[in-house]
Amino acid sequence: VRDVVYILCFGLNPLGETLIELRDIYARFDIENLMKDGDEPYPRVDGKNELKSKGMEIEFRNVFFKYPGTSKMVLEDISFKIKPGQMVVIVGANGSGKSSTFKLFNRIYDPTEGEVLVDGLPLSSYKLKDVRRAMAILRQDHTPYPLSLRMNIALGSPDNENPSEEELIKALQAGGADRFIEKLPKKLDTVLDPVQLSWLNLNGESNDVLKKMVADKEKVTDVSGGESQRLAAARTFMRLGGSGIRLLAADEPTSALDPEGEYELFSRLKEQRGGKTVIFITHRFGHLTKYADMILVLKDGRLVESGNHTELLAKGGEYRRLHDVQARAFISLDDSASSEMTDSKSTSKLD
Numbered sequence: 001v002r003d004v005v006y007i008l009c010f011g012l013n014p015l016g017e018t019l020i021e022l023r024d025i026y027a028r029f030d031i032e033n034l035m036k037d038g039d040e041p042y043p044r045v046d047g048k049n050e051l052k053s054k055g056m057e058i059e060f061r062n063v064f065f066k067y068p069g070t071s072k073m074v075l076e077d078i079s080f081k082i083k084p085g086q087m088v089v090i091v092g093a094n095g096s097g098k099s100s101t102f103k104l105f106n107r108i109y110d111p112t113e114g115e116v117l118v119d120g121l122p123l124s125s126y127k128l129k130d131v132r133r134a135m136a137i138l139r140q141d142h143t144p145y146p147l148s149l150r151m152n153i154a155l156g157s158p159d160n161e162n163p164s165e166e167e168l169i170k171a172l173q174a175g176g177a178d179r180f181i182e183k184l185p186k187k188l189d190t191v192l193d194p195v196q197l198s199w200l201n202l203n204g205e206s207n208d209v210l211k212k213m214v215a216d217k218e219k220v221t222d223v224s225g226g227e228s229q230r231l232a233a234a235r236t237f238m239r240l241g242g243s244g245i246r247l248l249a250a251d252e253p254t255s256a257l258d259p260e261g262e263y264e265l266f267s268r269l270k271e272q273r274g275g276k277t278v279i280f281i282t283h284r285f286g287h288l289t290k291y292a293d294m295i296l297v298l299k300d301g302r303l304v305e306s307g308n309h310t311e312l313l314a315k316g317g318e319y320r321r322l323h324d325v326q327a328r329a330f331i332s333l334d335d336s337a338s339s340e341m342t343d344s345k346s347t348s349k350l351d
């Protein structure tokens with residue numbers, strides 16, 4: 001798909017045309033959508049009026065899940081309810097089922113048993129397009145598209161294919177991507193990411209015209225993991241600024257960021273979320289967990305605890321254990337730092 005997007009964008013089509021062409025490709029090849037679509041519009045229409053809330057309510061009811069073609073249940077009997085506008089953090093050790101939970105509420109998969117409900121109706125009953133349109137999702141796999149930076153960010157906008165320079169800059173600043181883009185020679189017009197050139201040799205025949213087009217293209221600029229994460233965050237802010245977004249969900253959005261970058265990103269997400277429901281998955285305790293209305297703690301595919309930071313610390317269970325492991329790392333760092341200081345003082349005394 002990345003190569004197809006690149007081919008479509010070779011002539012640097014306006015974004016709108018590109019997206020239409022991409023949609024046509026799916027239609028032309030009649031690619032089957034394995035996810036059965038519902039027919040309920042989202043947001044729900046209540047009589048003549050749409051439900052007024054700015055956030056999305058999400059409920060898991062006795063959800064069990066195993067990945068298609070596998071036998072291991074990775075989520076077992078998960079039940080919780082997130083109220084509209086709440087900020088929720090999902091924590092747990094590696095492999096505890098956080099990302100799998102994430103994939104169910106944005107309907108990448110359907111549960112094997114049980115139900116995921118959105119605003120009181122099964123998620124599967126809604127038109128998928130409508131419900132996804134109401135979500136701003138920031139995933140772990142944040143590889144930029146092989147398009148200009150401008151297009152990479154504009155793609156986030158739910159209702160405006162050609163956002164203004166001002167809107168783009170606002171999103172870049174919010175995502176913390178403005179400083180590194182400013183340093184690139186072509187700034188927002190930089191095209192990122194090397195493109196697999198295998199398609200130039202389809203059926204063993206090289207295509208000289210395409211080869212020349214590639215040679216004429218801007219040389220690739222590489223970005224670090226953290227920069228690419230900032231870019232994905234900018235795209236998400238572009239989406240958050242659009243109309244109709246009710247859920248912001250982010251799966252470890254700061255894993256590649258330095259502590260300052262992480263703090264800034266979370267602060268801006270909190271500032272700009274309005275009344276939207278927010279769900280974060282994180283391994284790091286601190287900024288997020290302290291402010292969360294509810295923390296869901298997963299262990300081996302089960303929801304073992306839920307509550308706020310203070311309640312869960314007082315409970316002394318899995319959350320406390322995970323929290324203390326991180327806290328101990330800081331305490332031992334402090335200890336070694338202070339012992340280093342003592343050592344250096346004693347050395348200097350000896351000197």
Ligand SMILES: Nc1ncnc2c1ncn2[C@@H]1O[C@H](COP(=O)(O)OP(=O)(O)OP(=O)(O)O)[C@@H](O)[C@H]1O
Pocket residue numbers: 067070074092093094095096097098099100101
């Ligand atoms: N695509 C997949 N196919 C089969 N099993 C999978 C798939 N993705 C994840 N799993 C399995 O599901 C279980 C839960 O994984 P998941 O990624 O949800 O955990 P996680 O809590 O997000 O872990 P991490 O903190 O490492 O990201 C694991 O045992 C994992 O091996």
